[in-house]
Amino acid sequence: MVLITGCTGYIGSRLAVRLLSMGIKVKGLVLPKEMDKVQELKKCGIEVFQGDLCNAETLKGIGKNVEFAFHMAGLHSSVDRMTSLYVNGTKGLINELKNSPLKGFYLAGNGAVYGDCGDEILYESNNTNPTHPFGLISLKTEKTVLELAERNQFPWIIFRIAEVYGDGQYDPFKNLRNYKLKILGDGTNYTSKIHIDDLIELLLLAFKSNKTNKIYNICDDLPVRQKEFYEEACSISGYSEPEWVADYTIPHRIRLSIHGLRMLSLRMSNRTIKEDLNYKLKYPAIREGLTDLFKRHETVNSNKISLQM
Template identity: 25%
Template sequence: MGRRVFVTGANGRVGQPLVRDLVAAGDDVVGLSRTEQGAAQVRALGATCLVGSLADRDVVARGLAGAQVVYHLAGGLRGPGKQTPDLINRLGMEQLLAAVDAVGTGDLDALVFTSSCAVYGNRSGLVVDEEMPPQPSTRYGQSKVDAERLLLDAAGRGVPARIARLAAVYGPGFPFMLVDQIKAGKARLPGEGRNYVPTVHVDDAVQALRRIADAGQDGRVYNVADTDPVTLKAFYTQVHKAVGGKPVWFWSTWIPSYVQEAVARANERVQSHTPRRPMFTPDNIKLFRDSVRMRVERLQSELGMEWRHPNAVEGLKVVLGSA
């Protein structure tokens, strides 16, 4: 018999494929979305969906009531206006845990949180495992570290919490691939492209999250990435081969980094007075420039993970067609 599962961020890019997979496995899935439009997308996948934010304690409590598994995906790099990473990720976790405390953990077997490889910051290409202390270079990474700490405290008082540190996710429709910009000949990125940004195909990300929920240990962290990291340049060279347009132009070798960051900071400040989500921010620059590789042996040896797409260049051929 299927389990009762609650998914926050259910209408998001990772949320929707996860919900589809859980519904196909026979689970009784309840999503949380902030908008009716998002909720309609989740319902179209065969789940039910509540409308509200993490701040709506009663709505979240309804989602948690009777849930055996919770996937906490609501969060992200930054929202529009004043929605900083801290508000979205740290405060969001605080709000979720307050609701968990109010409802109790009677039925709950697992609470899986999607943290990020951004907690590791820039390690000059070093291969890091889960025991490596976090050293985020961005406000986003710091907000995920803070959320992880709140969750690990909760694990100490009996919440069956597990952490998935996700690499950058690619797959059909994922903006990280920069398909539209490359097709239009307008893809520009900071850095030189020789760095490693960990990646994972969405199907493997979903499989990993499910394995962590089903067989992970409470209070444990799991890196979620592919097994055969490629440089950013190799990744986008493959996207360009498949979709045409112009290769990504890596521009920051000739603009000092303090100038790039000052301009990005000014842009973010101006944009935060509009309802738009600023894209050119100091965090985005650093996330594309940092270099780190993630060791994923824990996922493989403890949870039996079997990657469908161990290498992103090969994975992109499946997503975009080979060229």
């Protein structure tokens, strides 16, 4: 059985559906307030476990029959709240899994652990020097997994996932169409992206492989400057470009908020995971990913208009 924390989230829900479609039993950790979100997954056959990573007592028994765990739960909140979820919650979760026949623990991390790295190409062997609170918390979470894996002797993989885009919640066309976006900085910083379809395939390949005790960057082949991503999206769609908020006008507290993450320059390399898993990306660069996504976006909008007529 595979446990997925964050199973109602953007990535976790898609991963759960794919695993269930493969005939694999899945248990999903769900907050009591999220029970309405898990109904479709229940129809697919997911086993629901109600609990809260911020309350270790609610995790009692979660490890029953679990052989693999995808730790995908995420939260953007205060430093204290995020520390409670990511660091303390990870400790509590692993403590409950340590008596399970655990064959793999997979952590969804992120590139913020590298810091703000300018034009430098970032490999997994690079030093980590986080400059943003979320990066610091993410690095503490990684170290927690590594320490407990060594102590309890279970295999692990840490995925440093780039900024995800795709249909639904993280469709940039949806946001460009519906809002006048304001993005911090001047857009000259590098950003690493990954299309949700490629991300799910890579997670599944890692799950099916015998590769463990590895750290992997998950991103596409061609990191671009933040401004280039939106210029490409607007060129494809005809939508107006976002407004860039001048660096000198941004208060320090905003820089340290979750919105400040987009100011980091992260030029990540995916060489290791592509070589290890022998994977060819469906969307190797933003042009392919955005072009296909806009076609889907327009199809959905056309269908909505047809239904209204």
